[in-house]
Amino acid sequence: MEDVAKVAVVSTATVSRVLNTPNLVAPETLDRVHRAIAKLGYRPNVFAQGLTTKRSFLLGILLPDIHGEFYSELLRGADAEARRLGYHLLVGSEGGDGADGSLPLFSTNIVGFIAGLAVMITEPNESLWSQAHGAGLPLVVIDETLHGNGVDRVLVDNRAGTLQAMEHLLASVPPERCYFLGGPKENFDTAARAKVFGEALAAMGHRTSTDQVRYGEYSVAWGQRASEQLFGKRTPGPIGVLAANDEIAFGLIQGAKDLGVGIPTDLRVVGFDDTRLASLVRPQLSSVRVPMAEVGAAAVRMLAERVRDPSRAATTTTLSTRLVIRGTSGAA
Amino acid sequence: MEDVAKVAVVSTATVSRVLNTPNLVAPETLDRVHRAIAKLGYRPNVFAQGLTTKRSFLLGILLPDIHGEFYSELLRGADAEARRLGYHLLVGSEGGDGADGSLPLFSTNIVGFIAGLAVMITEPNESLWSQAHGAGLPLVVIDETLHGNGVDRVLVDNRAGTLQAMEHLLASVPPERCYFLGGPKENFDTAARAKVFGEALAAMGHRTSTDQVRYGEYSVAWGQRASEQLFGKRTPGPIGVLAANDEIAFGLIQGAKDLGVGIPTDLRVVGFDDTRLASLVRPQLSSVRVPMAEVGAAAVRMLAERVRDPSRAATTTTLSTRLVIRGTSGAA
DNA sequence: TTCGACGATGTAAGCCCTTGCATACATACA
DNA sequence: TGTATGTATGCAAGGGCTTACATCGTCGAA
Numbered sequence: 001m002e003d004v005a006k007v008a009v010v011s012t013a014t015v016s017r018v019l020n021t022p023n024l025v026a027p028e029t030l031d032r033v034h035r036a037i038a039k040l041g042y043r044p045n046v047f048a049q050g051l052t053t054k055r056s057f058l059l060g061i062l063l064p065d066i067h068g069e070f071y072s073e074l075l076r077g078a079d080a081e082a083r084r085l086g087y088h089l090l091v092g093s094e095g096g097d098g099a100d101g102s103l104p105l106f107s108t109n110i111v112g113f114i115a116g117l118a119v120m121i122t123e124p125n126e127s128l129w130s131q132a133h134g135a136g137l138p139l140v141v142i143d144e145t146l147h148g149n150g151v152d153r154v155l156v157d158n159r160a161g162t163l164q165a166m167e168h169l170l171a172s173v174p175p176e177r178c179y180f181l182g183g184p185k186e187n188f189d190t191a192a193r194a195k196v197f198g199e200a201l202a203a204m205g206h207r208t209s210t211d212q213v214r215y216g217e218y219s220v221a222w223g224q225r226a227s228e229q230l231f232g233k234r235t236p237g238p239i240g241v242l243a244a245n246d247e248i249a250f251g252l253i254q255g256a257k258d259l260g261v262g263i264p265t266d267l268r269v270v271g272f273d274d275t276r277l278a279s280l281v282r283p284q285l286s287s288v289r290v291p292m293a294e295v296g297a298a299a300v301r302m303l304a305e306r307v308r309d310p311s312r313a314a315t316t317t318t319l320s321t322r323l324v325i326r327g328t329s330g331a332a
Numbered sequence: 333m334e335d336v337a338k339v340a341v342v343s344t345a346t347v348s349r350v351l352n353t354p355n356l357v358a359p360e361t362l363d364r365v366h367r368a369i370a371k372l373g374y375r376p377n378v379f380a381q382g383l384t385t386k387r388s389f390l391l392g393i394l395l396p397d398i399h400g401e402f403y404s405e406l407l408r409g410a411d412a413e414a415r416r417l418g419y420h421l422l423v424g425s426e427g428g429d430g431a432d433g434s435l436p437l438f439s440t441n442i443v444g445f446i447a448g449l450a451v452m453i454t455e456p457n458e459s460l461w462s463q464a465h466g467a468g469l470p471l472v473v474i475d476e477t478l479h480g481n482g483v484d485r486v487l488v489d490n491r492a493g494t495l496q497a498m499e500h501l502l503a504s505v506p507p508e509r510c511y512f513l514g515g516p517k518e519n520f521d522t523a524a525r526a527k528v529f530g531e532a533l534a535a536m537g538h539r540t541s542t543d544q545v546r547y548g549e550y551s552v553a554w555g556q557r558a559s560e561q562l563f564g565k566r567t568p569g570p571i572g573v574l575a576a577n578d579e580i581a582f583g584l585i586q587g588a589k590d591l592g593v594g595i596p597t598d599l600r601v602v603g604f605d606d607t608r609l610a611s612l613v614r615p616q617l618s619s620v621r622v623p624m625a626e627v628g629a630a631a632v633r634m635l636a637e638r639v640r641d642p643s644r645a646a647t648t649t650t651l652s653t654r655l656v657i658r659g660t661s662g663a664a
Numbered sequence: 665t666t667c668g669a670c671g672a673t674g675t676a677a678g679c680c681c682t683t684g685c686a687t688a689c690a691t692a693c694a
Numbered sequence: 695t696g697t698a699t700g701t702a703t704g705c706a707a708g709g710g711c712t713t714a715c716a717t718c719g720t721c722g723a724a
Contacts, residue, residue, distance in 0.1 A: 046444035112378035
């Protein structure tokens with residue numbers, strides 16, 4: 001920087017101003033300094049910058065996993081938005097290490113680098129919550145709703161989509177022949193979807209039996225297992241299934257096919273998330289679209305705003321879901 | 333830090349030593365300082381640290397995309413390894429912005445933060461190469477082989493796996509009925525696989541016709557299109573196809589099914605990469621396994637070593653591939 | 665007893681920027 | 695011509711840490 005100043009015959013202060021507040025610099029000087037910078041290939045030292053300004057262009061984002069359609073799509077949305085806002089993302093996944101129970105982003109105190117943290121919490125997890133909350137950083141929570149309203153959060157409104165899906169399913173299947181195949185019972189989304197599932201049946205005057213709501217995990221394997229359970233004792237007529245994500249639905253379909261169950265003749269399925277998987281299967285999977293990329297983007301956007309103004313009131317952004325009808329639900 | 337020093341009745345130098353070179357500090361003092369740190373919740377300022385030490389625990393990794401099974405798996409491997417080595421990853425994908433033609437990690441000079449850069453180059457791309465190379469950072473290249481041996485690189489040995497796949501295919505399909513369905517022609521991996529494909533046929537005394545090697549893109553859609561081309565004019569007997577990745581294979585299978593082509597009766601397919609997709613389809617997809625996670629891990633590992641010793645000789649790590657036989661190739 | 669060596673700690677010089685304040689000059693107005 | 699404004703720049707004080715070098719006991723050997 002000193003060299004640049006020397007070449008441009010100005011002080012280092014002016015060089016700094018050229019970079020940060022060019023409108024305070026005379027056009028001619030501006031030009032001279034710019035040339036000097038180019039000539040010397042000068043690049044400001046980010047550490048020194050950070051040291052003086054205490055600003056940072058890194059945002060942390062903590063997800064349960066970074067693998068799979070769902071998270072990687074979320075991440076992509078988040079990343080794009082971050083870039084748009086001039087930030088970069090530092091990604092941590094819980095699976096990462098946590099050998100010592102601490103979050104990846106917290107192990108090496110990398111935290112110091114980041115201006116804010118977005119954390120996705122999909123099921124009750126006190127430790128995660130308190131670590132994230134206790135970091136003393138601007139925070140945005142994705143999915144979790146437990147800890148009051150003091151914090152920015154982005155939520156997915158499962159209701160709309162689930163309701164649509166049920167309406168759709170119930171158009172051709174009686175309520176007592178409908179099932180919900182959930183992920184883990186504690187999972188917030190699974191819980192929300194199960195609830196609406198029950199309500200939809202109730203609206204038809206049917207009281208949901210415990211048998212109709214089953215919990216498992218977000219995996220193809222679980223869907224497959226479920227298909228055996230459901231079709232072990234065949235009864236005539238189609239049954240309807242709302243799966244808590246596309247993988248479960250996919251597994252179910254796979255399993256059903258293996259058992260010779262016709263789709264959508266004997267089984268009408270609606271998945272959740274509308275990942276790429278949904279349009280890959282045959283017949284194509286009806287699914288409730290969850291705007292994952294937007295969830296990521298929204299989280300980043302809110303985080304950036306909170307970073308800019310730490311005192312602003314906590315906000316909740318809710319993104320809604322909607323049914324996408326394809327082949328597996330008996331087409332429309 | 334000063335406060336800690338005061339509480340522990342030592343100088344800031346000692347505090348620093350407690351954190352960085354504890355073996356230079358008397359046990360008793362060590363303890364006192366540690367307590368002070370805990371009491372005050374002191375955390376060293378990473379910017380100041382970076383400023384003085386010029387070290388950083390961030391590594392950059394630049395991929396063509398961060399989405400999809402392939403890249404997200406690579407990323408996971410890289411991330412895990414990075415963490416193991418005490419680093420964190422800053423991810424950039426080319427798609428990200430590049431509106432101005434510059435790489436994401438280079439736009440805001442975030443580069444200043446990172447200690448080294450791993451960049452995946454899947455097809456000739458001078459601009460990408462020169463930007464990465466010109467950053468003056470420790471560099472590891474994934475996949476690219478064009479620019480001599482002066483640089484660390486991690487390569488995938490397509491040969492072994494491709495050869496196995498061809499051997500497998502040729503066991504039940506005559507050479508003149510074998511096809512290679514590539515990604516983009518310029519893509520390094522596609523090119524390498526196509527080459528070995530030709531060699532395998534040549535070894536059977538068959539001269540590969542241009543018709544047998546087709547280029548497209550790494551997508552399901554392309555595989556689907558290809559199926560129409562291949563089965564437009566049906567001829568009796570099975571054909572064999574080596575696809576350049578699982579998505580293409582998947583599309584092909586889908587398309588073939590739609591045309592009523594029996595698998596593996598009339599079509600024997602081997603995919604590439606062995607992504608999750610492969611075991612999801614029915615029949616399950618035979619595929620050449622590419623150790624993506626290890627590629628990521630290896631890249632990070634090499635990068636970390638180069639960061640530690642910038643003068644060490646350039647290394648090339650080659651990871652090999654191998655065939656995984658499943659249903660689509662007529663099982664073994 | 666004296667000196668050298670060594671272990672433990674302190675002193676202070678950077679590392680490279682940003683920015684409040686001061687300065688200097690030019691312009692505009694009275 | 696003198697003064698008030700404003701614009702363009704420089705000066706210098708940090709910001710929080712690391713580390714070479716200096717200091718000071720202490721202990722063992724001569």
